Amino acid sequence: MGDARQLAAACRQLSSLAVLEPAERDRLRQLGAAGHQRMLALPEEQRYEAIALALDGARLYRWLQDTSPEEPDWVAVFEEQFCRYGALWIKDQGRSDPHLAAQALPLIDRLLQFHPAQHDWIHATRQQLVQAAAPIPLGFFAPPPAPAPFPWPEPLHTYRLGHRLVSNAVVLPIGAIADGEWFSDCLQYLPAGWPEAPWIQQLAGYQLQRDGDSLSLRPLPDPEPAPLRLEGTWCVLNDIVGHRNLGHFFHDTLPQLAAIRRLSSELGPLNLLACRERFANLAHLRRLLWPGAVQFRDELPASFSVERLVLQPVACNGGSGFHPHHQRTWTFAIEDYRDGVDLLRRDLHQPTPPFALQDHWIYFSRNLAAPTEVPHGRDFSNHAELLEQLSNHGVLILDPGHFDIRALHGLISRARGFLGIHGAGLANALLAPDGTPVIEIRPHGGAWLMLELAGRSAGLDWQVLNCAADPAVPGRSVLPIQDLLERLR
Numbered sequence: 101m102g103d104a105r106q107l108a109a110a111c112r113q114l115s116s117l118a119v120l121e122p123a124e125r126d127r128l129r130q131l132g133a134a135g136h137q138r139m140l141a142l143p144e145e146q147r148y149e150a151i152a153l154a155l156d157g158a159r160l161y162r163w164l165q166d167t168s169p170e171e172p173d174w175v176a177v178f179e180e181q182f183c184r185y186g187a188l189w190i191k192d193q194g195r196s197d198p199h200l201a202a203q204a205l206p207l208i209d210r211l212l213q214f215h216p217a218q219h220d221w222i223h224a225t226r227q228q229l230v231q232a233a234a235p236i237p238l239g240f241f242a243p244p245p246a247p248a249p250f251p252w253p254e255p256l257h258t259y260r261l262g263h264r265l266v267s268n269a270v271v272l273p274i275g276a277i278a279d280g281e282w283f284s285d286c287l288q289y290l291p292a293g294w295p296e297a298p299w300i301q302q303l304a305g306y307q308l309q310r311d312g313d314s315l316s317l318r319p320l321p322d323p324e325p326a327p328l329r330l331e332g333t334w335c336v337l338n339d340i341v342g343h344r345n346l347g348h349f350f351h352d353t354l355p356q357l358a359a360i361r362r363l364s365s366e367l368g369p370l371n372l373l374a375c376r377e378r379f380a381n382l383a384h385l386r387r388l389l390w391p392g393a394v395q396f397r398d399e400l401p402a403s404f405s406v407e408r409l410v411l412q413p414v415a416c417n418g419g420s421g422f423h424p425h426h427q428r429t430w431t432f433a434i435e436d437y438r439d440g441v442d443l444l445r446r447d448l449h450q451p452t453p454p455f456a457l458q459d460h461w462i463y464f465s466r467n468l469a470a471p472t473e474v475p476h477g478r479d480f481s482n483h484a485e486l487l488e489q490l491s492n493h494g495v496l497i498l499d500p501g502h503f504d505i506r507a508l509h510g511l512i513s514r515a516r517g518f519l520g521i522h523g524a525g526l527a528n529a530l531l532a533p534d535g536t537p538v539i540e541i542r543p544h545g546g547a548w549l550m551l552e553l554a555g556r557s558a559g560l561d562w563q564v565l566n567c568a569a570d571p572a573v574p575g576r577s578v579l580p581i582q583d584l585l586e587r588l589r
Contacts, residue, residue: 104149107135107156114163125164129175132160136178139185147189151200154186158207180214183207191225201229249434250556254549258434261359328404330395333367335360335410337374345501347524349382350441350554355433357389358440360410364392370410371395381505388447389440434557441558445513445531449506461495461588462511463487464520464528479577480521480543481570486579493585495519500528517561519584522548534559539587544569544577563587 110131120128139153161179165171190204208226215222249258337356364370371393377383386394465487480486490497496515500508509531512518517537520526529538538560542548544567555562565584567577 104135104138104153104156107131107153107160111156111159114160120167125168128160128164129172132157132164132175132178136181139182147193151186151189151193154182154189154207155203158182158186158210162210176214180211183210183214187211187225187229191228204229252553256432256553258432260435261355261363261433328401330371330404330406332369332371332406333408333410334371334373334395334406337372345524345527346381346385346505346530347527347551349385350527350530351550353382353386354389354440354444355436357386358436358443359433361390362436362439363410367410369393373397384505385444388444432553432557437554437557438559441530445533448509448531459514459516460511462515462518462529463490463495463497464518464525465497465499479575480567480579481573481576482579482581486581486584489581489585493588495588500525517588519588522551526551527554529560530555530558532560535561537561537563539563539565539584541565541567541579541584543567 110128135153135157139150139157142150142153158179161175161182164175165179184207187204187207190200190207193200205226208222208229212219212222337353337360360370360372369392372390373395374386374397376396376398377386487497496511498508498511508528512528512531513533515532515536517539518526518529518532519539519541520529521541522543526538526540529536532538538555540548540552540555540562542564552562552564565580565587567579570576570578
């Protein structure tokens with residue numbers, strides 16, 4: 101696995117490299133050769149890892165030859181094998197993975213340069229790949245999976261958010277669907293009315309529509325001259341703007357903004373088109389993650405156009421992960437998520453709290469005014485007793501949604517640990533330093549894994565405390581208060 105990571109890291113740096121010393125060029129050649137050896141040695145059940153090696157190896161060896169006419173002959177031989185194996189493996193895997201099929205097209209085109217006499221079979225293979233890589237494909241650009249960075253009870257695929265040209269738009273696959281047969285198109289995720297919304301048609305130049313169980317594009321007639329033309333490259337941000345606590349921001353908006361920040365180095369200067377946040381904390385975090393230009397949609401007239409668009413059409417669990425329950429396979433933009441978390445940890449203003457409030461356990465309450473922590477399945481028979489016991493044990497009880505995030509982070513960065521009931525309030529703990537213990541209290545029943553995945557990916561010591569069902573009141577849970585207090589000692 102080390103070969104794959106080193107090869108991928110080297111490929112990410114190619115665009116920033118200038119003239120290389122001979123020793124560094126040789127290091128890159130040997131890194132590619134090690135990837136070639138591992139690619140051929142991997143068993144069939146690790147085909148996705150072999151494909152990733154083929155894609156990176158082909159890119160690296162092509163770059164070496166493009167930047168120097170004096171590369172050894174064997175570099176071209178290895179590049180041809182990266183292209184051939186990668187294209188054929190992707191053809192087999194890519195029928196249900198359009199994003200993967202699209203990545204094979206440069207490989208197959210390069211093969212035609214190596215083997216012009218084998219024109220027919222290469223073109224036949226290319227046609228199959230083109231058909232698999234539909235403009236708005238089934239499965240919505242599910243990324244090639246990579247091994248999980250830590251043990252996880254279910255299949256976990258990790259990736260970085262990328263972009264792809266579609267007509268006159270660049271589409272960021274925010275939210276990946278691992279199985280094209282389940283939720284087979286991204287219309288499932290668009291907020292009500294978005295596919296037909298005039299502003300999205302005006303921006304993208306097409307309308308998304310259902311075509312069986314997938315998506316198709318319906319071209320629009322040439323628009324009337326717009327009274328306002330937005331120059332430059334624009335990015336439409338999928339906003340979670342109305343939740344006072346930060347769970348949805350961390351799950352969705354944070355990885356998107358981190359990816360946009362990174363991709364701006366490839367796409368050039370970006371202008372963000374966003375909804376105006378209802379709460380100051382969300383606006384402050386957005387400014388930290390994206391210091392560039394922002395235009396709010398409520399400030400624009402009904403008719404306008406853009407020079408170039410970066411479109412993000414997925415809204416639900418859009419940035420961090422997606423869980424198709426019947427297959428129980430997760431995808432997670434872990435590196436973009438970590439980039440965003442690390443940036444916020446570094447740049448948030450951290451006023452020093454009073455000495456008495458340092459090194460405390462902090463309990464994040466969803467709503468102190470609701471003694472049972474309702475709604476959404478978080479109904480407890482003994483929540484009031486929990487608050488009393490925590491207070492008696494010196495735990496600081498906070499409703500984080502009512503604090504300025506900068507002042508709150510002053511407490512978060514110096515706390516001994518955190519506890520709270522599964523929900524958006526506990527997401528504030530994601531700003532704590534690596535290794536900080538977090539105890540997540542889970543109600544009886546339900547699917548609660550997403551917050552743990554985010555916390556563990558943020559480097560926290562995430563612990564889970566499960567509740568039993570209340571035998572006397574259907575639908576309620578009983579908090580294991582003594583077990584919880586034991587963990588605080």
